[in-house]
Structure formats: structure tokens, C-alpha cells
Amino acid sequence: MVKIGIIGVGTVGEAVIKNLEKNKEIIKARAGKEIKVVKGVVKNLNKKRDINIPLTTNYKEVTQDPEIDIVVELIGGVDKAYEIVKDALLNNKAVVTANKALLAYHRFELQKIAKTPFEYEASVAGGIPIIKALRDGLSANHILEIKGIINGTCNYILTEMKKGRNYQEVLKEAQEKGYAEANPTFDVGGFDAAHKLLILASIAYNIDAKPEDILIEGIENINLTDIEFAKEFGYEIKLLGIAKKVKNQIELRVHPTLIKKEEMISKVEGVMNAISVKGDVVGETMYYGPGAGGNPTASAVISDIIEIVRGNNSPMLGYKIPLEIENLSLKPIEEIESKYYLRIAVNDKIGVLEKIAHILASNNISIASFLQKPKEKYVKLLFSTHKCKEKEIKKAIKEIEKQEFVIKPINYIRIEE
Ligand SMILES: NC(=O)c1ccc[n+]([C@@H]2O[C@H](COP(=O)([O-])OP(=O)(O)OC[C@H]3O[C@@H](n4cnc5c(N)ncnc54)[C@H](OP(=O)(O)O)[C@@H]3O)[C@@H](O)[C@H]2O)c1
Structure with missing residues (x-):
């Protein structure tokens, strides 16, 4: 039996626990072993929860428990999560995380520390298996370009604005529906998409950059005149994360973008996510699905757990040796x-x-x-x-x-x- 400790039992953590139980037969058949969550870590022990596992507030009871094989980090944020994940790796635990903010800042340090498997499928585009697609499925390719709708809140707002509704009204509705946080800057300002883009870019190009190094603009200034212009000239407006190889430089940018109506990615509406990846061998490939929510995210987290239990050992960011021959650098903004x-x-x-x-x-x-x-x-x-x-x-x-x-x-x- 493989024993799991989950640090952070919120929206995603609860969904992971429930789905591991609900689908335990097929998960066991696919992983080859039974998988059991033996402990959870939370902030507030008094909160009512719909799960039945022992809980603690001390993460070291998980990261340093010799019985636990895999630590799943689902608290979010950067500093505390880094401390926890580092401690788990130094204690030889395999790690799974859904935390894009942590990876946007620390993926290369964590890669250096990790001597055990480290998986993070849920950190980009929730339920869409884009990490494994890019890192493993497309590993024969030079990646020419990645273009992604990787923030569902922005895509929802822009989709609704096409119906003639104004930005403020739709943002308020997105908050009421739980798509956008009470402070929505992180989503509408493009920062969440930037974190995800950086993760994808490090797999595609082995490039180390921080959010501060790249072009990030949000959708706050889009208005109905822009939407009308787009319509008139055959475009859609989407918040895109773009990673592109231009000679030996890599462009990384997140911004509202006018793209031709006929492009597949233009047709992605509402809270859905989609990522187009162009490889020099394969051509254009496209990945579509739910980018957030407890169950879609849990689907990705559990797939990482299964991957680890099976003993697959792809390198964390996809490179066994450094990509020096390509001599790639980040293009100045x-x-x-x-x-x-x-x-x-x-x-x-x-x-x-x-x-x-x-x-x-x-x-x-x-x-x-x-x-x-x-x-x-x-x-x-x-x-x-x-x-x-x-x-x-x-x-x-x-x-x-x-x-x-x-x-x-x-x-x-x-x-x-
Ligand atoms: N929600 C999504 O749709 C989604 C999609 C993709 C990726 N993710 C990522 O998944 C992660 C988890 O997101 P979530 O939506 O599940 O968050 P959440 O609902 O806010 O849950 C966070 C959990 O972590 C616990 N926690 C927070 N700080 C802690 C600390 N210092 N020590 C111990 N426990 C702590 C909280 O405890 P309490 O319960 O006691 O408050 C809660 O159980 C984040 O990295 C997020 O970016 C989420």
C-alpha cells in the first residue's frame, strides 16, 4: 500500500480525498497498488469538513512521517509552500503539487533539491494534462510556440462582454459565481496566467524566468468599443499566455490579444481553458478542458500520484541534461x-x-x-x-x-x- 499525506484540505484537497475513495478500484488497477490518504494538514481544525482522515496543523507530522511515501501540497501561496515542499523533498518524500505560484518562483531550485519524483500536472490548466503532453508526449519536438487561454476567469469575462455586457458588471458576476476571488487582480491582471506560462516555458525551453521578468498585462482596460472593433475586423479578444521561440530568443508574454475568429483557440468560451502547442515534428496540437474546480484539479493531482506509484520517472522539468547547445535566452520585453x-x-x-x-x-x-x-x-x-x-x-x-x-x-x- 502507498501512503499519502495531504497538506491543505480545501477545495482541491477534499476533492482528491473523495475521488481517491470513489475511484479506488480503477486507481488501484492502474497504479498497481492500493493508495491510501493517511493524514491531512489544515490551518483550522475546527472547520466542518466532509472527509474522514486524521488531521493536524503541523505539516512536519506529514513531511517527516517515515510511514508516508507521497506528500501532496495543496495550500497555495509561495513562501510557506516552499518551506513545506523543501522539507518533504529533504525527507525523501515524492511530492505532488498544484501550486503554480510556488513553481513560478522556485521550480528550478526545487528541481535541484528533488532526488525523489516531483509532479505538478494540476498547476497549469487544472484538469488538462498539458504538463505530461508537453514534457513527455511532445518530447521529440523543438517547441516553436505555445498559445494558451490559461485563466478561466478572464475568458469568462471576455466571453460575456461579447454579449454587450460591461466589464464591471461581468466581473461582479464572476465573483458571485466563485470564478474570481474577492480581490480579482491576480486573475484579471494576468498574473495567474503568467505563473502558468512560466511553468510551460521551462518545460518547452528549459528557460528560467520569474514573473517580474516578463510582459504581463491584464484585461482591465478592455471595453465594448474594443469588442465591437474585434467583431468588425474578424477577431476575438482573448487573454493569452504566449511562449515563442524567435531565433535563439524566447518571448514570454501575457496580454489581451486579438486573434482571428477562425483560429481554434478563438472558439474557446466561458471558463474553459485551451492550449495550442506547435512542435517542429508534430505540427500544431491543441488541448482543451476545465482549467479549475475541485474535481478537474483532483483528476490531475491523482494522475500524478498514480504516475509516481507506477515508478515512471520523467525528469521534473523534462531535461536529463541542461539544454546548453541551444543557447536560449529570454527576449527583452x-x-x-x-x-x-x-x-x-x-x-x-x-x-x-x-x-x-x-x-x-x-x-x-x-x-x-x-x-x-x-x-x-x-x-x-x-x-x-x-x-x-x-x-x-x-x-x-x-x-x-x-x-x-x-x-x-x-x-x-x-x-x-
Ligand atoms: N481551486 C482550484 O480550482 C485550483 C485549480 C488549480 C490549482 N489550484 C491550486 O491548488 C492549491 C489549493 O487550492 P484550493 O482552491 O484547494 O485552496 P483552498 O480551498 O483555499 O484550500 C487551502 C487549504 O490549505 C490549508 N492551509 C492554508 N494555509 C495553511 C498552512 N499555513 N498550514 C496548513 N494548512 C494550510 C487550508 O486550511 P483550512 O481548511 O483550515 O483553512 C485549506 O485546507 C493552490 O495552490 C491553488 O493554486 C487550485
Whole structure:
């Protein structure tokens, strides 16, 4: 029998315990051994719970229990989780975690410490087996690009806004439905998606970067004019996590993105997640499913436990030896190239258009399309551009915003084609 200790018995922890029990026959058949949760760790012992295992508040009773084979970390957060996982690894426990924040900061340190199996399937896109797909199923490939809808809350908000509903109203509803936290910044600001993107990028490219190193923008400034523009020009707006190999540099970025309606990933609606991975051998592959929730996440956590019990031993981030030959580095944010959509609110005056076109041109930016939307008191000018560098568009935006005819900060969305 394989004995499990679960640290954190909340939404995911409870679902893991219940599903290990509910599906115990098929899990035993697949793992080859019986799997039993023998202890759980929580913060508050007085909380009412619908499970029947011994509980403690002292994580060392799990990480240092010689009877326990696998430690499952499900408390979330960075520092305490790092302390716990490190202690488990140093005590030779195999570890399973669903904690993307922990991995976004410490995956390379943990990889160094881990002499035992370490699995983290649930940390990206909940129930979708993207870690194993990327690390094991696609291991013959150079990964050319990853594009993912990896935050269900943002996708839900953007899907609802297409029905003409405004951002604030939909965000409030997402909070009421439990999709978004009381403080939703982590989701709508793109940080949660960035954590997941970093994990995927380290498997795809063995690249070590922290959230602070990469481009992260959220969906807070998207409004109905942008949604209308997207419709009119055949796009959808999605918050994407993008990892891309450009020569020997890796672009990592999270931001709202205009993508063509025909692309498969454009069709992903509501809270669902989807990830497209392009490999040089396989071509484009696509993974779709529920990115959160107790049961979908438990499905991934339990698959990790089974993997460990079976004795499979893929390296944590997928590399037996360092990837030095590729000499890959992180592309500086200001060098990233993209096409852009710009929304500029101006007073309706002669010469405005000419001035804006001049500023764009003097920053190496050429206009691809233009649309004018008259409002009651001002005019909205909508531009799309050809490809330019991040530093060029930012400089042009600053210059345009200084003009006296501009009446609000300029909004922009990157276009991915
Ligand atoms: N929920 C999802 O849909 C989902 C999806 C993918 C990944 N994840 C990840 O899974 C992990 C768990 O998420 P969750 O939604 O299950 O969280 P949760 O419902 O808030 O549960 C957290 C659990 O950890 C316990 N805990 C927190 N701090 C602790 C500490 N310092 N010492 C001991 N126990 C502590 C809590 O104890 P009490 O019960 O006593 O408060 C609770 O049982 C997170 O890393 C999250 O990012 C979650």
C-alpha cells in the first residue's frame, strides 16, 4: 500500500480525498497498488469538513512521517509552500503539487533539491494534462510556440462582454459565481496566467524566468468599443499566455490579444481553458478542458500520484541534461514585436489624423487599417498597425498622449496572426 499525506484540505484537497475513495478500484488497477490518504494538514481544525482522515496543523507530522511515501501540497501561496515542499523533498518524500505560484518562483531550485519524483500536472490548466503532453508526449519536438487561454476567469469575462455586457458588471458576476476571488487582480491582471506560462516555458525551453521578468498585462482596460472593433475586423479578444521561440530568443508574454475568429483557440468560451502547442515534428496540437474546480484539479493531482506509484520517472522539468547547445535566452520585453490595435479618444479637429499618422511613422510604425467612431462629445479613432517593436509603440503612445487633442489614455491590444 502507498501512503499519502495531504497538506491543505480545501477545495482541491477534499476533492482528491473523495475521488481517491470513489475511484479506488480503477486507481488501484492502474497504479498497481492500493493508495491510501493517511493524514491531512489544515490551518483550522475546527472547520466542518466532509472527509474522514486524521488531521493536524503541523505539516512536519506529514513531511517527516517515515510511514508516508507521497506528500501532496495543496495550500497555495509561495513562501510557506516552499518551506513545506523543501522539507518533504529533504525527507525523501515524492511530492505532488498544484501550486503554480510556488513553481513560478522556485521550480528550478526545487528541481535541484528533488532526488525523489516531483509532479505538478494540476498547476497549469487544472484538469488538462498539458504538463505530461508537453514534457513527455511532445518530447521529440523543438517547441516553436505555445498559445494558451490559461485563466478561466478572464475568458469568462471576455466571453460575456461579447454579449454587450460591461466589464464591471461581468466581473461582479464572476465573483458571485466563485470564478474570481474577492480581490480579482491576480486573475484579471494576468498574473495567474503568467505563473502558468512560466511553468510551460521551462518545460518547452528549459528557460528560467520569474514573473517580474516578463510582459504581463491584464484585461482591465478592455471595453465594448474594443469588442465591437474585434467583431468588425474578424477577431476575438482573448487573454493569452504566449511562449515563442524567435531565433535563439524566447518571448514570454501575457496580454489581451486579438486573434482571428477562425483560429481554434478563438472558439474557446466561458471558463474553459485551451492550449495550442506547435512542435517542429508534430505540427500544431491543441488541448482543451476545465482549467479549475475541485474535481478537474483532483483528476490531475491523482494522475500524478498514480504516475509516481507506477515508478515512471520523467525528469521534473523534462531535461536529463541542461539544454546548453541551444543557447536560449529570454527576449527583452522592449524588443518583442507585434501588430497593434490602438483606441484613441480625441476632440474632433482638423489635422488630428495627420498628426497621429506622423507620430506613428516617425516611430517606424505603419498603419494597417483605420476606423472612426463618432461619440457625442468626442471621436474614437481606431487603428491597427503592421508589426513594430514594443519600445516603438510605447514611445509613440506617449507622444500621442501628450497632444492637446487627446482626451483619455490610449488603449492598445496586440494582434497575433
Ligand atoms: N481551486 C482550484 O480550482 C485550483 C485549480 C488549480 C490549482 N489550484 C491550486 O491548488 C492549491 C489549493 O487550492 P484550493 O482552491 O484547494 O485552496 P483552498 O480551498 O483555499 O484550500 C487551502 C487549504 O490549505 C490549508 N492551509 C492554508 N494555509 C495553511 C498552512 N499555513 N498550514 C496548513 N494548512 C494550510 C487550508 O486550511 P483550512 O481548511 O483550515 O483553512 C485549506 O485546507 C493552490 O495552490 C491553488 O493554486 C487550485
